[in-house]
Amino acid sequence: MHGPLNLTPEGLADEAARLRQKLEAGLGTLRDLGDVHVGTTPREEVWRDGKVVLYRFRGERPPTAKVPILVAYALVNRPYMVDLQADRSLVKGLLARGEDVYVIDWGYPDRSDRFLTLEDYIERFIGGAIDHLRKAHGLPAVNLLGICQGGVFSLCYAALNPGKVRNLITMVTPVDFHTPDNMLSNWNREIDVDLLVDTLGNVPADMMNLTYLMLKPWRLFAQKYVGMVDILDDRKAMQDFLRMEKWIFDSPDQAGEAFREFNTRFFQGNGFVKGGARVGDREVHLGLVEMPVLNVYAEQDHLVPPDASRALRGLVGSDDYTELSFKGGHIGIYVSGRAQQEVPQTIHDWLAKRTR
Template sequence: MADAPQNDGPDIGEQVRREVDRALQRNIKGLDFLLAGRQHVGTMEKEIIHRDGTAILYRYKPVEDEIFRVPLLIVSPPSNRGYIFDLAPDQSFVEYLLKRGYDVYNLDWNPPRRDEAKLAIEDYVDRFIPDSIERISKISGEQDVSLAGYCAGGTLAVIHSALYAGGPVKNILTFAAPLDFDHMPLFKAWGDREHFDVDYLVDAVGIVPPEIMLGAFDLARPANRPAGRVHLWTNMWNDEFVKSYRMFERWAAETLSVPGEYFRQLIKDLLWENRLARNTLEIGGRPVDLTKIDVPILNVVAQHDHVVAHAATQPLMTLTASTDREEIVAKGGHVSLVAGPAALKRLWPLIDEWLERRST
């Protein structure tokens, strides 16, 4: 008699049992998800070293006995909380940098007060960033600083560096920083001057609510929210996935309002006129000339960024006078550059290698 055929394929019974178990876990954990409070974020110890209205400057406590000479200041985008850089253990860019021996600071933002509606780009690049650098210099005893920025925080860092060429900024590190707004087509469609009366909006509300900013991001990826919910339900049985989802959901939900004048300039000067990339932007009556920037530059972009396209970051690589310019195109999306376990393994070591050589 011939031997019975051997079945080397998957155990169907085991697959069914696993899917039934996951279905039960989804229902049980789904209730826990709905009843749970906000997900805790932040892992590294920090202190406030300066406040100025909407601006708040943190210093993270060093964890190594010896730290690099040149401190690092990370500028958050004005519409978002800075804890995206320090979400949780093993998902924290700040934690990674501290363990590598860097002296890390974060210029973060509170929701602007009603009397701060007139804050403009000038206040960010001529006041908040310089004041932060001055405070850092007093603490560190060093004149040099590496200036980093994420998204619009990177835009502000670049504008500041152009205005203060030859100043204390020794290195520039940007993460998905929009500079050429002609390559932001969905945002240009959202803010088309033919139907978007930005003056009416700003004059009416003063402080621009977060829903306006969120509307632009939803336009860039309209199916993102429902798709995310479906993905959450599919993985509800996975505690680590749910924990990560809740942290990112909290960060997105806590999008900040922004000062009206800042928003007006963002739309008119950058989105409509593309003045920064065309080298025609003026701040406080002074030209913002990108060709004045001659310090080392690292431009970090995401391969699948639906918010800031690769091309939108390129003036940093093509218009500046730096002879030390490098670019990293990383896998992933807009947020995964600064948060998440994948960046810890693939991207952050490359950043450390670049920054280490320029921080002594």
């Protein structure tokens, strides 16, 4: 006699035996994997300011693009997400299409970086990297690609230094921080940021990771590890899984003062929309972003909802504004199979029409 779930003692025994075999095979797979390596594209350091390093990436053939792209990632995670592995690399996809790609690595802030400000990250670091590229390539302006929080930084830089940015690309970048479906922003608005930073100094990476994981606790705490059992005997699938896990938990601490300023001016103050977004003593007006803009957002993004990103259209001063709506999530836009073709190709085609 079968129960309501159509379970039988024989069926349960067979399932237990299959699970045991899977776990036994998985132990062998894990032993053989060794260290998981990330970032496969050759690169060289070309500029440095303290812990911040600018890397130039090398493709299989020299670039054909006349104007280089500088990629600015968020502070909360490591930038090798754009070059995670050979078959999941935005950098590799751009290089294959002839682009000249540079990426800023923010490094790991320590106690000596406690008082770094947004002005340091935007004007000193992004600005320093851009000035290096302008001089190295003999150009008045370069292309800037900002991702997530790095997109916010890039918008600020472009508004304050429009003559140095030829074309601006933003990916999964929050602009309106107060859309109703922005859970992360809703949480941040309830934080006493001054008390947090004054107490801790730098904001610990583990605290930031826990915050992001709690946005989808079932999916990110339980479901993915239950699903991992199904791939334990698949070497490549386990390597892919562990690379992603390494990236998720390889998070730098956040420089306290910059964290305070970003949260108060954007998460809480919604400075792009309401005004009051300042870098140092200068206010940022997105109406001064008059260069061509490509805004790429993800339709299933739980960190930067589409409406938070699409708000850029009504704020920039550019007459040349383009959107790419990607069917995927905040991470899928870098690593999914569809993204490997769609995103770098769109960026390349868009730049080719505007950089001659």
